[in-house]
Amino acid sequence: MTASALAYALRWRSRAVTPGAHRGTLSGPGHDFERSVPLTGNRDARRLDLRATLRDPSERVWVRLFRQQAVVPVVVLVDVSRSMDYHGATHRHALAAELAEAIAHAAWRIGDPFALIACDHRIRAELTLPPCRSAAGARAALARLRAHEPDGDDNSALLKAAPLLPRRRSLVFLLTDGHMPDERLNRVLGSLARHDVVTVLLGDSREQHASSRWGIARLRDLESGAERLLLQRPALARAFDEARTARRERLRHIALRHGRPPLFIDDRIDPVQFNRYFLQT
Amino acid sequence: MMSFDHPHWLWAALLALLPLLWHGQRTLPHGWLPGVPADPASRALAVALRLLGALAVLGSVVALAGPHRQGEDVERIGTGAHVVITLDRSASMSDGFAGRDAQQGDEAKGRAAARLLEDFVRERPRDLFGVVSFSTAPVHGLELTADHDAVRAAIRASAAPGVGLTNIAAGLTMSLEQFRDKPVTGSRVVLLVSDGAAQIDVRKQNQIRRLFAENRSALYWIFLRTAGGRGPSDPPDPEAGFDPAPEYFLNEYFRDLGVPYRLYEADTPDALARAIADVARLQNQPLRYRETPPRQDLGGLFIGIAFACSLLLLAARTFEVPAWSR
Numbered sequence: 001m002t003a004s005a006l007a008y009a010l011r012w013r014s015r016a017v018t019p020g021a022h023r024g025t026l027s028g029p030g031h032d033f034e035r036s037v038p039l040t041g042n043r044d045a046r047r048l049d050l051r052a053t054l055r056d057p058s059e060r061v062w063v064r065l066f067r068q069q070a071v072v073p074v075v076v077l078v079d080v081s082r083s084m085d086y087h088g089a090t091h092r093h094a095l096a097a098e099l100a101e102a103i104a105h106a107a108w109r110i111g112d113p114f115a116l117i118a119c120d121h122r123i124r125a126e127l128t129l130p131p132c133r134s135a136a137g138a139r140a141a142l143a144r145l146r147a148h149e150p151d152g153d154d155n156s157a158l159l160k161a162a163p164l165l166p167r168r169r170s171l172v173f174l175l176t177d178g179h180m181p182d183e184r185l186n187r188v189l190g191s192l193a194r195h196d197v198v199t200v201l202l203g204d205s206r207e208q209h210a211s212s213r214w215g216i217a218r219l220r221d222l223e224s225g226a227e228r229l230l231l232q233r234p235a236l237a238r239a240f241d242e243a244r245t246a247r248r249e250r251l252r253h254i255a256l257r258h259g260r261p262p263l264f265i266d267d268r269i270d271p272v273q274f275n276r277y278f279l280q281t
Numbered sequence: 282m283m284s285f286d287h288p289h290w291l292w293a294a295l296l297a298l299l300p301l302l303w304h305g306q307r308t309l310p311h312g313w314l315p316g317v318p319a320d321p322a323s324r325a326l327a328v329a330l331r332l333l334g335a336l337a338v339l340g341s342v343v344a345l346a347g348p349h350r351q352g353e354d355v356e357r358i359g360t361g362a363h364v365v366i367t368l369d370r371s372a373s374m375s376d377g378f379a380g381r382d383a384q385q386g387d388e389a390k391g392r393a394a395a396r397l398l399e400d401f402v403r404e405r406p407r408d409l410f411g412v413v414s415f416s417t418a419p420v421h422g423l424e425l426t427a428d429h430d431a432v433r434a435a436i437r438a439s440a441a442p443g444v445g446l447t448n449i450a451a452g453l454t455m456s457l458e459q460f461r462d463k464p465v466t467g468s469r470v471v472l473l474v475s476d477g478a479a480q481i482d483v484r485k486q487n488q489i490r491r492l493f494a495e496n497r498s499a500l501y502w503i504f505l506r507t508a509g510g511r512g513p514s515d516p517p518d519p520e521a522g523f524d525p526a527p528e529y530f531l532n533e534y535f536r537d538l539g540v541p542y543r544l545y546e547a548d549t550p551d552a553l554a555r556a557i558a559d560v561a562r563l564q565n566q567p568l569r570y571r572e573t574p575p576r577q578d579l580g581g582l583f584i585g586i587a588f589a590c591s592l593l594l595l596a597a598r599t600f601e602v603p604a605w606s607r
Contacts, residue, residue: 083312088606092312179313206606207312215602216326219317220308228314229306229327232602236320243318 005271006106008171008278010072010196016168020071021110028068036062073131073166074107074114075195076100078145079176080127081120081152082222086177088206089267095202096175097146099269103173104138112171116141117161120152131166154223155180162191172197177204178251178262179223185251189258198277199255199262201248208244212237283579286347293342300334309605330597333590340587348579355574362468363425365411365456365498366398366436369475369505370420370443378549379508390505393550394474395440399433401557411459412436415452417445425459447477449531450485457492469498472560476505478513478531490538499541501560504528506548513544 013025023032036049039061052062078100084093100116107114111133118127127148129141155176165172172195178185189197215232230236248264255262263277285291311317370391377387388396402410412422412435422435456471481489493500506512513532517525535542545556 086310086312177312179316181315204312208316209606211602211606213602214600216306216597216600217602217605218304218306218308219311219314219605221314222310222312224314226314227304227308228317229304229323229330230317230320231323231326233322236318236323239318239320243316247316 006102006269006274007109008074008103008106008275010171010278012169012196013067014070014072014169016070016072018071019068020112022070022072022112024068024070026068026070027065030066030068032067032069034065034067036064039063071112073168073170074103074112075117075131075165075170075172076103076115077117077119077158077161077165077172077174077192079120079155079158079174080118080124080145080148080150081155081179082150083155083177083179084202085150085222086204086207088204090204092177092202092204093148093150094146095265095267095269097142099175099200099202099265100145100173101142102269104142108133108135108138113166114138115166115170116145117164118145118148119155119157119161120150121154122152122157123160123164124148124152128164131170152223156184158188159184159191161188165192165195170195174199175202176200177202178247182250182254186254186257189255193258196260197258198260199251201251201262201264203264203266205267208240210237210240282350283348284351286349288346290342290346293345294339296342297335297338300338301331304331304334307601307603309602311605330594333593333597337587337590337594340583340585340590344580344583344587348583350577350579362405362408362470363411363460363463364405364408364470364472365413365425365459366432367452367456367471367473367475368394368398368412368414368422368436368439369447369449369452369473369477370414370416370439371445371447371475371477372416372443373447373476373507374505375442376507378505388550389440389442390476390507391443392440393553394503394505395436397550397554397557398436398472398474401561402429402432402436404561411456412439413452413456413459414439415448415455416443417448419448419451419455421455425463447475447479449473449475449479450481450489453489454485454492457489457496457498460496460498465497469496470560471498471500473500473502474505475502476507478528480525480527481531481534486534493538493540497540499543500535500538501543501545502532502535503545503547503553503556503560505553506546508548512546514546 113131115131116129118124374391410432411425513528547553
């Protein structure tokens, strides 16, 4: 259901030659009016601009020129470090895979090439899919992603992903849990500056909340293996909520500096929220 | 200071490091610990739980080693004195202080001493008294007791006319036996009241010296001097031929005992009263003494500590949550 409900729209013009569903920069068949030009040479007379022709004192014939629509490559850059393996309200890696599949569907529907790059502490070449419009290839890559068990120590390879992306400006979905130092996220977004990057932060309501009932819990970090004992109590629950709010505000600040606010997806994919995001930004 | 019956068990104390290295708690996976807010209370709890574990092991190990505290001497300050009144009941005690020049109506030495000692007892309500009287053989008058009516009665009874000789050694021995196996909670005094002396043979001398040392008792000798008679402070006169001067030598022997000793010579009832008042004043001073407390077994204490720590750990165990944030 979510797989077919997502859609994205862009406010910038694609410079791609291949016709597609987004506004492009090349002249050609389409309905995106660019300008009117005198009908000289080989211009197509079908798109006669009557108003401009009549207004012309030298009585030349004018035709309208349109821009053709173009494709925009869609790249899903997915974090597959071990922290993505968190089982809370949902399995975060499964959620990421589901979202990647939904984005792939959205791309097929309007004919955009879809690419997939998975990173933990290194680029996961076996999960990588170069930009392609083949549904079969994408489906296979998504199946591999779903079957993958995250085992990377961190997501530092996100920094090395930029050269693998198409040279042309693309729409990049960065699917991550945001569990990295602010500095790294800042640099990752900086390395992807030529693209339109949508930072999708996959949160988990169980992970970022603490129960207000009294208890003792020893947490183990999935990535570093570090442990911390916590005395669960109402004050700690409040501290967790405050920390979560502060962290989201910081992530929002970093992402906004690089062009777009982050898209927070907690526990499940809400198509309405996803689609509204592209209308509002 | 603590000592151990089985000190080799203490090597097992190294096991107390285990709880510091391993916590044995259930761990719950979490995505990113740096994002978890810092919490001093939780940090303190983590440290406390590890210390409790170490303490539980340590307590058990120390308890296994059989800890005990062997009496370190403690300084005590005693208040109530233990006084054994040792009264001479020889025949001469029935005479007055004037000796041969006695007139009708003079108070006998024994009676004067008894009267003044009764006052002495009355003024010292916190003390324990024992009464021994002696002549040729010692008479066990009264065990050390706080029943002062009985003490005064015993003193009055010893004032009855006496018989026989002055056998000081037997009287002192019996008096010192009174202190045997009694706790030292105050100063101990043997108050010897006599009007003569006798030679003590070497064996008895050693025995008495040992008893004084064992019982740590002071000695006050009130010598009731008959007018014209010899006293302990008169050295023997070599000119006078054979002169045993037993009072002088007994005094020398007492001075050599190594315990607090004082001699009072009283030749009138007034002088006797002054002497007894002086003894009372001396004995009013608090006594400082060192006491060796009995061995104290500390195993139960350490087992208790280990048990309490284990209980707390068990409580913490039951508080562990099975899953995060559920």
